[in-house]
Amino acid sequence: MTESAADAIARAGGPLPLLRNAQARPTIFPVTPEFSNxxxxxxxxxxxxxxxxxxxxMTDLFISGPDAARLLSETGVNSFATFPVDAAKQFVAVNDEGYLIGDAILFHLEEDVYDLVGWYMVLDWVQFIGETGDYDVTFERDANTLMRDAxxxxxxxxxxxxxxxxxxxxxxxxxxxxxxxxxxxxxxxxxxxxxxxxxxxxxxxxxxxxxxxxxxxxxxxxxxxxxxxxxxxxxxxxxxxxxxxxxxxAWVPSPLPAIFTGRRSAEYLAWLPAARLGSLAGSFVADDIEDYYLTPYDLGYGRSVAFDHEFIGRAALERHAAAEQRTKVTLVWDPEDVAAAQRSLYEEGVPAKYIDFPKARYGLYQVDRVSVDGVDAGISHDVGYITGEQVFVSLASVAPAFAEPGTRVVVTWGEEPTSAKPAVERHRQIDIRATVAPAPFSRFARETYRTA
Incomplete structure (x- = not known):
């Protein structure tokens, strides 16, 4: 019998110990690693x-039936006032409390036929709402190659x-x-x-x-x-x-979904297979899972929010919209500190957490502490190297006071205490200095392509 997320959380003593010590290996793309380099x-x-x-x-969730459009409208923060066949959009969903479930790309393939494509977190949520609500819809899931039958x-x-x-x-x-x-x-x-x-x-x-x-x-x-x-x-x-x-x-691919607390969480976690919960990595440590939750505004998705229709979490999201929000930025890590972390592998004593290239994320949900003068300033998400700029960066959500380009911050790298995830070796935490830069970091993406 497939273990439910609710049962797995109860067995571990809560969502945080389960996610922190998840035995899932780091996510890989099941295609050739390098064709050249x-x-x-x-x-x-x-x-x-x-x-x-x-x-x-990626996973495809094909949604069809006379209530498909209504289901998507009632689970998505996006406007569906005009969404004809042969159109696509970034689909964003929140829970009843207005916190982010996730995002994916939604294709309108035919009349009453849609394809929701991306990470499975938001796909699972939409399917759950459709199956447990009063919707005349049919779902067909085409899982990614790692999850599909051999x-x-x-x-x-x-x-x-x-x-x-x-x-x-x-x-x-x-x-x-x-x-x-x-x-x-x-x-x-x-x-x-x-x-x-x-x-x-x-x-x-x-x-x-x-x-x-x-x-x-x-x-x-x-x-x-x-x-x-x-x-x-x-x-x-x-x-x-x-x-x-x-x-x-500057797209954050896998923010931690706000599924562990809230109005529908108990029913949803009983429905959700434990295998799709994922793993939590990074130096940001809190006792409350809600401290890891984000709003769409924290990731720059405010442009997708439309209060022109009723959807799950609308009232709460309106309150979030009126409050101060974090700003999505790029953090450019100081090369001297990155080099020092790598050099520690060749020095006596316990080294820093290994930094992989080009992507250094070692959990499905990477959440590292960002601080200024010892005070929390936000969280760092995905992290890695950009060859074209010759910089090591991370995407981050920081308080507005620290979002100005040029602001100096510190990213804490590594876990303390270390978790039992397979990707976590014996290491010591270190502080890496970084400079705030715009997101997207690419000037072309920021000034030309995304505005076209």
């Missing part, structure tokens, strides 16, 4: 065109073309001018005689196209892309580089 692959989405395979690491292929292929040459490559592939499409706009093309749907998108804040269609047609489309891409310096991107792309666009 992750440094060159990172540069490709800035300098030429990158091909990223998204077919295996030998069963994905339902869809997904390839992303990203970088300054992506538009020229698309026109070569389709044999026609690509119509101007706004960010998150959708279009349909023909490639090698096959109908392909496209989302205008960019994981690293560069211009890009996410192409998708039936899995059976994926190899044919891939072959066409590779053949046409040679003249545009196409670079295939492996899991290592791809996992770091969000650092440039």
């Amino acid at each position: 992750w440094r060159s692959e990172q540069r490709s989405w800035r300098e030429s065109v990158a091909l990223l395979d998204q077919s295996h690491h 030998g069963v292929p994905p339902r869809l292929y997904r390839y992303e073309l990203q970088g300054p040459h992506s538009l020229a490559l698309m026109e070569k592939l389709t044999g026609a001018s690509v119509p101007k499409t706004k960010f998150f706009g959708m279009a349909t093309f023909e490639i090698d005689g096959v109908r392909v749907r496209s989302l205008r998108h960019g994981m690293a804040g560069q211009p890009g196209f996410e192409l998708f269609g039936p899995w059976e047609e994926g190899e044919r489309i891939l072959a066409a892309i590779l053949a046409a891409g040679a003249e545009f310096d196409l670079v295939r991107v492996g899991a290592k580089a791809y996992s770091s792309a969000n650092l440039e666009s």
